Amino acid sequence: MERIFFQPGPTTLPKEVLSRAKAEWDDFEETGLNIMEHSHRGKSYETVHDQAKERLKRLMDIPETHDVLFLQGGASLQFAMVPMNLLESGKKAKYALTGSWSEKAYKEASKIGQCEIAISGKDTQYRTMPSMDYQASDEDAYLHITSNNTIYGTQWPDLNIFSHPNLVADMSSDILSRAINVSDYALIYAGAQKNLGPSGVTAVIIRKDLLHENEKLPNILSYHIHAKNNSLYNTPPVYSIYLLNLVLQWVEEQGGVAEMEERSTKKAKTIYDVIDASSGFYKGYASLESRSLMNITFTLENSELEQQFINECEISGIFGLKGHRSVGGFRASIYNSVPLESCEKLAKFMVQFQEKYGK
Structure with missing residues (x-):
């Protein structure tokens, strides 16, 4: 009997991707090694890394104004990295609360700087996305939204209602499932384990003018450092990025x-x-x-x-x-x-x- 799965995450991967990975398991492109045995500074992995980056740019029509990073720590690390890098002194981070993950993002950011709840759907037990009646102000560092809420089964039906100059979005669970205008966002992040691949890698799409050097930040937590090093500041999650590249290739082949x-x-x-x-x-x-x-x-x-x-x-x-x-x-x-x-x-x-x- 065929078994089918509706896993909440990590989810299943396309069968074509698993077949390709299985075929290359002990001999990636006739090198005699699995890709995760290759040096992350070597040509074999460098090709995979750059292919994944370029494929994501093509699929999402990411403009030259933005860079793509492949980081670790999941979306949960981004809850902290976003305010660490974007929340300047004298500014406030604004959060739209639409579920458990946006609550966690807000609580994490509140440990780092001044934060406020811009809008909230908590009074409906997160059954309904709240009305977008918030207007940006000069005190805002950014407005953070969560595009889809896995636990409650809700989603912003129209992302065009947001017009904040520094819009930040957690798209972990619906990235690549619908077209968006990346130019509308200062930063998008997505843990891979829903639509991009396996757990272990997080895609970050960031506007380049936000890649400020901050000597007070540890290097590993700096978007500037990761961008400067093409996401190779430290050893990346090689196999996760390899599979992410195969998933992106699959999406391209599907249309x-x-x-x-x-x-x-x-x-x-x-x-x-x-x-x-x-x-x-x-x-x-x-x-x-x-x-x-x-x-x-x-x-x-x-x-x-x-x-x-x-x-x-x-x-x-x-x-x-x-x-x-x-x-x-x-x-x-x-x-x-x-x-x-x-x-x-x-x-x-x-x-x-x-x-x-x-x-």
């Missing part, structure tokens, strides 16, 4: 970001349609206008029925649907590597489960 966006819309609709047609048997967590195309969250009437749902899912070969403990229920994470066929199989199972247990 690029436009194709990923079209697929994401179809995949999400396949599951949301079942929820909406269930007459309340399946209860979506996120409000209609804030629904995520990456993480679909829903619950059932009681915990016993939810456990039965999980049990029968696994018998049917469907895994990874258990929701986050703070929300409960279920979460179908349908990142770029999850095929439409998997979503169709889940939708069919959901209809059959309702027919079996619905009143």
Whole structure:
């Protein structure tokens, strides 16, 4: 029986990527070594590193005004690095709170400098993205947003509503799933383990005028130092970047970001349609206008029925649907590597489960 997965992260990788990596496991391009055995200063790895950087630039149409960095520490390190590098004395960092990860980013930044909550969706238990009624002021160092919220299954439906001169975005869970105008952002960061590849590497896209030298910062925490050294200041996560490069190549071969966006819309609709047609048997967590195309969250009437749902899912070969403990229920994470066929199989199972247990 085929097994399908809706892992929240790390997610599954495209099968084509895994096959390529398997074929090159003990002999990368006839060198007799795995790529992670190569020196990060050598030509073999340097080619992979530069390919990944250029591919991301092409896929996202990143302008010459911005640089691409490959760093470590996940998005969680970026919660600290962003204010360390961008929050100047006398300025305030503003945060849009839309879920657990934006809360963590705000709390981390508050340890470093002055921070304020610009807007918040906490009063709706993060079911709805808040109204964007905040206006930038001269005291702002930057405005930080989280584009998609994996735990609650919400997403900013229109990123064009933000017009801040120094807009910072955590796009860890929906990067490459829809087209954006990179020029609108001062900085974008994304942990790789959702849409870019495996855990271990974080992509940072930063406007070059923000790459200031700061002698008070440890070198390892300085965007300026990492950019100056082409993300090779210290030994990079070689294998993670190698796989990231293969994932980016896969996205290109599939048709690029436009194709990923079209697929994401179809995949999400396949599951949301079942929820909406269930007459309340399946209860979506996120409000209609804030629904995520990456993480679909829903619950059932009681915990016993939810456990039965999980049990029968696994018998049917469907895994990874258990929701986050703070929300409960279920979460179908349908990142770029999850095929439409998997979503169709889940939708069919959901209809059959309702027919079996619905009143």
